[in-house]
Amino acid sequence: MHIPDGYLGPATCAAGFAVMAPLWAFASRKVKKTLRAKQVPLLAIAAAFAFVIMLFNVPIPGGTTGHAVGGVLAAILLGPWAACIAVSVALVIQALLFGDGGITAVGANCFNMAFVLPFVGYGVYRLISGSSPVTSVRRVVAAGIAGYIGLVVASLCAGIEFGLQPIFHHTASGQALYCPYGLKIAISAMVGEHLLVFGWVELIATALVIKFLQKQEPALLQPETEVRI
Amino acid sequence: MAKKNNGFIERTAISAVSLLRETVSTDAIASRDGFLQRCDPRFKFAGIALLLACALLTKSTAELAVLYLASVTLAVFSSISPFFFFKRTLIFIPLFSLFIAIPALFNVVTPGKPIFAFKVFTLDLSVTRQGVDSALIFCMRVLSSVSLTILAVLTTRHHVLLKALRVFRVPRLFVMVLGMCYRYICLLLDIIKDTFTAIKSRVGFVTSPKTGRRLVAANMAGMWLRSYRLHTQVYDAMVSRGYTGEPIVLNEFRARRGDYGFLIVSLFMLIGTLWLNRFFH
Numbered sequence: 001m002h003i004p005d006g007y008l009g010p011a012t013c014a015a016g017f018a019v020m021a022p023l024w025a026f027a028s029r030k031v032k033k034t035l036r037a038k039q040v041p042l043l044a045i046a047a048a049f050a051f052v053i054m055l056f057n058v059p060i061p062g063g064t065t066g067h068a069v070g071g072v073l074a075a076i077l078l079g080p081w082a083a084c085i086a087v088s089v090a091l092v093i094q095a096l097l098f099g100d101g102g103i104t105a106v107g108a109n110c111f112n113m114a115f116v117l118p119f120v121g122y123g124v125y126r127l128i129s130g131s132s133p134v135t136s137v138r139r140v141v142a143a144g145i146a147g148y149i150g151l152v153v154a155s156l157c158a159g160i161e162f163g164l165q166p167i168f169h170h171t172a173s174g175q176a177l178y179c180p181y182g183l184k185i186a187i188s189a190m191v192g193e194h195l196l197v198f199g200w201v202e203l204i205a206t207a208l209v210i211k212f213l214q215k216q217e218p219a220l221l222q223p224e225t226e227v228r229i
Numbered sequence: 230m231a232k233k234n235n236g237f238i239e240r241t242a243i244s245a246v247s248l249l250r251e252t253v254s255t256d257a258i259a260s261r262d263g264f265l266q267r268c269d270p271r272f273k274f275a276g277i278a279l280l281l282a283c284a285l286l287t288k289s290t291a292e293l294a295v296l297y298l299a300s301v302t303l304a305v306f307s308s309i310s311p312f313f314f315f316k317r318t319l320i321f322i323p324l325f326s327l328f329i330a331i332p333a334l335f336n337v338v339t340p341g342k343p344i345f346a347f348k349v350f351t352l353d354l355s356v357t358r359q360g361v362d363s364a365l366i367f368c369m370r371v372l373s374s375v376s377l378t379i380l381a382v383l384t385t386r387h388h389v390l391l392k393a394l395r396v397f398r399v400p401r402l403f404v405m406v407l408g409m410c411y412r413y414i415c416l417l418l419d420i421i422k423d424t425f426t427a428i429k430s431r432v433g434f435v436t437s438p439k440t441g442r443r444l445v446a447a448n449m450a451g452m453w454l455r456s457y458r459l460h461t462q463v464y465d466a467m468v469s470r471g472y473t474g475e476p477i478v479l480n481e482f483r484a485r486r487g488d489y490g491f492l493i494v495s496l497f498m499l500i501g502t503l504w505l506n507r508f509f510h
Contacts, residue, residue: 004322004371004374004375005281005285006285006326006371006372007326007371010285024403028402028403041409041463041464042457042460044406044410045409045410045413045457045460047406047407048411048416048456049417049452049453049456051410052417053452055244055418055421056421056449073449077453085403085406089403089406089410092407093407093414096381096382096391097255097382097391098251098382099322102374103378104281104285104374171288173341173359173362174339174340175341176333176363176367177288177366178367180333180338180339180360180364181332181333185338204442208442208445208446208449209450209453211446212446212449212450212451213453213454216450220454
């Protein structure tokens with residue numbers, strides 16, 4: 001899901017930043033307004049948590065493993081706006097310090113994983129969980145489905161971004177200048193692997209973490225918890 | 230089978246260790262005496278951003294090759310061994326991109342002038358000129374972009390690189406959160422490494438996938454609980470050091486003549502790229 005440099009053309013990269021800039025500004029204004037000075041370190045620690053969560057290899061049926069992105073989990077624990085900042089910070093650090101995900105593609109990567117993933121996932125979670133008790137099974141199911149749908153929708157966005165490249169950027173002879181695959185191939189490849197493999201990893205990880213927190217620290221899942229923004 | 234089931238424990242521990250090792254080795258390279266290490270991080274980052282823009286905007290494979298050669302030259306002048314640089318830049322993302330580009334060579338993905346035709350059962354396949362050009366420019370673009378990014382990453386201490394973001398008018402809150410986040414990543418990586426090494430030594434070989442999933446989820450949740458509790462202690466520590474709620478980012482950068490030179494050369498390369506693009510249709 002981390003798009004490296006060179007896959008997207010200048011128009012898509014610029015659009016990624018153009019869309020994310022007001023979202024980051026709004027998110028930081030909202031977080032600044034709601035977050036007390038005391039909670040600034042929490043944002044940094046949450047970003048670090050969003051970063052390291054991608055390191056956990058989750059065993060999936062079939063004997064192989066995969067890693068979760070954790071965007072929906074961060075949204076459930078922190079609220080979608082704070083999750084947007086936390087995941088964006090994690091993605092910027094991955095791109096700048098570890099070369100994972102391109103610098104020119106930071107805007108597009110943040111749009112997919114720090115905006116679409118947490119917001120879609122959080123919306124689905126709220127929709128399914130409704131007003132059920134914090135410790136109910138429904139919340140666990142809601143978290144799992146939210147993780148799955150959030151990731152698949154984010155992968156659809158990445159597929160569309162890839163697929164637009166040969167349409168936007170090609171030479172007169174038909175040579176593609178960036179990602180060479182059109183919408184049909186790019187969307188099928190991206191959505192297919194997330195529907196079949198990575199979506200399930202996200203589902204398992206998100207649902208089990210919520211289930212664990214229900215038992216150990218249910219207060220952190222209360223809608224009125226002070227950290228949720 | 231046991232090894233297969235337990236692979237996730239080792240893989241998680243190995244991921245954490247390799248990231249920690251990368252952090253340490255990067256700091257060691259960034260401390261060497263070399264051209265880019267001596268550069269003011271703000272100018273270095275801006276210069277490399279301009280070169281990245283060249284790699285993003287150019288329509289010429291030859292120019293991308295020149296950019297890659299320029300990054301290898303810069304690496305040599307920055308006390309980075311070419312072998313190490315090739316290893317870092319050619320493996321993983323460029324190699325992965327090469328595999329991704331292979332189907333684009335054929336007429337089923339990129340129609341065009343055939344240069345080599347063959348038949349698979351009833352399917353007529355051919356490698357097209359447009360397909361080869363598309364795959365080549367795609368791989369070269371990824372290679373030169375990744376090389377430039379790695380060059381910046383290797384020659385700058387991580388916390389300094391994050392501070393240099395102020396030059397791009399990134400809000401102070403973000404710069405502070407980025408700096409703090411980086412430190413906590415190191416701390417959390419250390420915790421993951423220790424935890425999974427302990428699990429490996431205690432659990433041995435008897436983890437079923439189901440137990441494995443529960444174990445990983447418990448660790449993720451445990452990590453969140455630990456992080457959540459940690460933030461109040463961190464805030465107390467910040468207050469005791471004089472934090473009043475307004476983020477302050479120290480700025481101890483000083484530019485030299487060579488820094489301006491690097492920036493000007495990068496700027497000229499970008500202008501040259503835009504000028505050259507007029508000849509490609």
